[in-house]
Amino acid sequence: MLQHPDALLERLDTLSALMRRRHLWEPRPFILHRLPWEDDHPDLSAWLRRLTTPQILAIEENPFVLQGDTPGVYLEWASASQAATAIGAFAQGAKDAAGLEGPHVRFKIPGRKWTQVRSFAQVALWTMPPGATRIVDWCAGKGHLGRALGAATGLPVRLIERQGRLGPLARRLAGRLRLDVEFIEADALDPGAGRHIDADTVAVGLHACGALTSTLLEGACRAGARAVLVAPCCHHFLGPATSFIPMSRAARDADLPLAPHQLRLSIADDVLAPGRDRRRRAREQSWRQGFDLLVREATGREAFTSLGILPPDAPADSFERFCRAMAAQLDLPLPSRWDPDRAEAAGQERARLARALGLVRALFRRPMELWIVLDRALYLTEQGRPAQLGAFCDRADSPRNLLIASCLP
Secondary structure, three states, X not given: OEOOHHHHHHHHHHHHHHXXXXXXXXXXXXXXXOOHHHOOXXXXXXXXXXXXXXXXXXXXXXXXXXXXXXXXXXXXXXXXXXXXXXXXXXXXXXXXXXXXXXXXXXXXXXXXXXXXXXXXXXXXXXHOOOOOOEEEEEOOOOOHXXXXXXXXXXXXXXXXXXXXXXXXXXXXXXXXXXXXXXXXXXXXXXXXXXXXXXXXXXXXXEEEEOHHHHHHHHHHHHHOOOEEXXXXXXXXXXXOOOOOOOOOHHXXXXXXXXXXHHHHHHHOOOOOOOHHHHHHHHHHHHHHHHHHHHHHHXXXXXXXXXXXXXXXXXXXXXXXXXXHHHHHHXXXXXXXXXXXXXXXXXXHHHHHHHHXXXXXXXXXXXXXXXXXXXXXXXXXXXXXXXXXXXXXXXXXXXXXXXXXXXXXX
8 A cells, every 4th residue: 555645656656667668559450460669579479479378367367377489579568567567455343344245235236346346345344534424425326335334433424426317226225224324416427526525524525437536536625525435437427527627636647648448448347357258358349350451452541440339220240231331321332252261261360360469458458547546546635645555345346446535533
């Protein structure tokens, strides 16, 4: 766990230096058929291009458990990434945790979600200072986190959520525990939403996407909240902003511009997704690549054809039907004669290569994520508040497992 301002700054500097190797993580292998760094590292390029799909999947799931034939330069980059992102976990003591064990607390909370809620709540209970009078659950959804903390502490709970339709359900779930719960329909991106945070509150946010983390921290600082704890998520979500602007002076001084599409790298891991979702995603990637190869052949131009977000009615039963539907929708040509089976196989091979070459880019995923979260933690220190940064749960339970805690004495 990092908590001293100097330690936070030192880690930000380390990560900034690592992230300046932009030539390794900026080019996207899904779009480019050959990456700029391949000419400088031919042995690494050849090794990656030889990897089988099972080998690629194994490295994706355990990027720092590598094989004996792994090129030295990849080992060097992997080692630098692992060292720069090493971070301890928050303590999770037994204080007040008994209140989380009641059967009604986890009612209607799915298994993995409950693990995340429980782990976050235990950290909050362990770090929460005395004197707090209310829990504020930011972007509360159905109020799972607020309800758990309310049950453990007996404090009243205020749920801030823009989807008013969730209010009745949140109240019913809280009613099973006889909790004092107030549901406020409000958009947490609205600067005025911060008025719902008071000086004596503990404000919490579990997986607050991008700009929602920023508005929570800003609101807590303005109110002088007794404590604020947030696990950021979806760093590419900028709200009404069109570009990423660091919150802290330290991160702004690092001069590390990040475009919205580049921010997606920080959350581009799907190793925890259910098997059927991963298989569907792999098929979609190979079909996109197969379609792109056909368009290149028909047009003669070497530029990737992006399909964006696929429409709900996009054919999913046949590669040939998929390609003809996309070509008609985008008014793009296909070759006058083409073999669907051969084209589909070519797309699968191209997707394998893109995934293999993407292993280099993936080494910078956690560094980017930690750099962004450090920026938020340093913002708190620059506002005169303490800040702690650590993991609140295992990555097997959630890859977005970083938590910022700021608790006034």
